[in-house]
Amino acid sequence: MSHADHLTPAQLSRALEMRDLTDPAQGAHALQTLLDSVVSALTAGWGSTVRCVRNSPVVAVRENYDRLGYDRGDVTRARRYTRYVSPTVMLRSHMSAELPTALEDYAGRDEVDELIVAPGLVYRRDAVDRTHVGEPHQVDLWRIRSAQDITDQDMLTMIGSLVDAVLPGAEWKTTDVVHPYTVGGRQIDVLHDGEWLELAECGRIHPDVLRGSGLDPTRWSGLALGMGLERALMLRKGIPDIRYLRASDPRIATQMLDLEPWKHVSPLPAVRRDISVVLGAEHDEETLGDRVRVALGDDADVVESVEVLGRTAHEHLPETARSRLGTELGQVNLLLRIILRPIDRTLTADEANTIRNTIYRAVHEGPVLELI
Template sequence: MYLSPPSVAAALAVRDLSVPAAPAGDEPPHALALMLDAITAAAVAVSGGAPHRVVRSSPLVSTRDNYDELGFSADAVTRDRRYSHYVSPTVMLRSHTSAGIPAVLRALDPASDRDEVLVLPGVVHRRDAIDRTHVGTPHQVDVWRVCAPARRTVDELLALAGALVEAVLPGARWRAVPAEHPYTFDGRQIDVWHGGEWLELAECGLIDPGVLRRCGLDPRRWSGLALGMGLDRAVMLRKGIDDIRVLRSTDARIRSQLADLSPWRPVSAMPPITRDLSVVIGAGEDDETVGDRVRAALDARVDDLESVAVIARTSAAELPAAARARLGITDGQVNALVRVVLRPLDRTLTDAEANALRDRVYVALHEGPHAELIGA
């Protein structure tokens, strides 16, 4: 039900690549840190040079700040333990950097005059699918402009969005599509035209009065703009990277290209190895929960997987009696066909290595009494 102490320690040890390297260190800033700098500078410039703060905090947050204070409903699907990492009934690993906003707002003097840009970057923790664009520990940044007594407007919101699009993808076409978010009103989804299609880059809106009120600020006096985006996606779009594993690669050929925001030059094209697994899993499992189970089981070797996806499922009731007996499947379970694509970034796996990884994925997922392992 809750994360074990070793799991919490491992989560807190995940390096935040948006943190600039120490001035005396030999390692240059990561492209994620450079992108954060560009986004911060653009937000300050479009706000007329308003004061700004970069606020970094622990990934451990109260469940109340992650959800309740931001206006998430009690039955919001994102609260489900299938998607969020809970440490206790009241503490969790943040699922978005917006979780740091309530503490910042509560610390403000309600009677003060203010026009300030708040930048909250960091690693967030989610149960997510395993594929080329998803990871369980992505980087995000929230950019909020908080003001009193001046009133911020939708025009200023769109100006902020446009400035951040320009910082991420100079000269890109973009659009603002109406969208709803728990902690904003007049919300928008910001899409950019890239590679011949519209891709979501950010979400934004005017700060919801309920958020201000719950944090001790009078919404008749206070207002502001709220915008959040994925830093990983921003860097991948800017550099033309199509595999999120690249961002944390330790391969020297790859790391040398992650010290700037210039276009990506593919290092190699390793051949994929595909393994299809027939496993028994719970009827409620999906790509996100399957991905999280595999990620936990493989630990550091998870980066050898390009993707893990459930491509077909058959309930126990739909199976012939002989198949049910062979699988040992029961009501409430399904027979799932899971496709595993193995492709490390820097080398080709041997058949023996591929089979060993296949078996580890199988053991992590299969809930039936009979195992079908192929490794030596």
């Protein structure tokens, strides 16, 4: 891994300055209300104690991957998905990174039945659209017991309580999934407006994770559940755009303080810009989205979406197009549609063109520039 694969000091500083909407110390937010209702529902059924874990999002790579059972060659470790600070340090990509160390505190204790609540920001390289951000909020909810008696039925009960707290009365189902840190993993989908949508994933804590934290799997057991909080809140309130969760516009911000249904706010006019770019064939909407966010910095929230309309490999382009674009083997020509729609102001044509050009320079790798 080269130094170019690491975050710059400015990028790291910006990531660490971002407000954590789950933290009451940084101001009230509906994400906190929703999480409180989930924790209350789970502990009411179990009678368990509650422990909240909050730490810096800068973690050792070992905590984020190795201690949770990820293979050395796992694709999720790739730079395209992970924000590395150094070869051994990163911004956590999931809240599960906090749990192996948290579990160490139970070694030597008896009569434990506790729900560990680990909420916070995680850092991804993701697409730009109405439902994705590069720094989503996630919560891990792990129940740890000083007894080897956690069963799949306990997990199903946990799922039912979770769904009822997030979407009261919603129909749900599970499908089998594999996590390196759980046994009997399940994906939880809920039926919402006639469509099945993923809400969370869970499983029984893997014996190797317990053992690695100093807990004997013959004496300890538990459940591990992870949920994206933006998705949960957007489903609960009917919020149409993930950017609204951080909006300062009073018409929107006041609605982010409770769990009442979303009240329509007329959006500002959209500005569309289509661009044709050349870049390596390995890139997708996730890596493009990350480049856009990094390039725009604080202005990234004016972009409603970046959509790939067309993708043509070098070898499938007409010769005239290859010559005009300057493509090479291993590259593709992408047609991208950029929708600009700030939440609280209207863009001028010049501002829109400046943002368009910034995005173009950030993603285009060809020798021929087409700026406006």
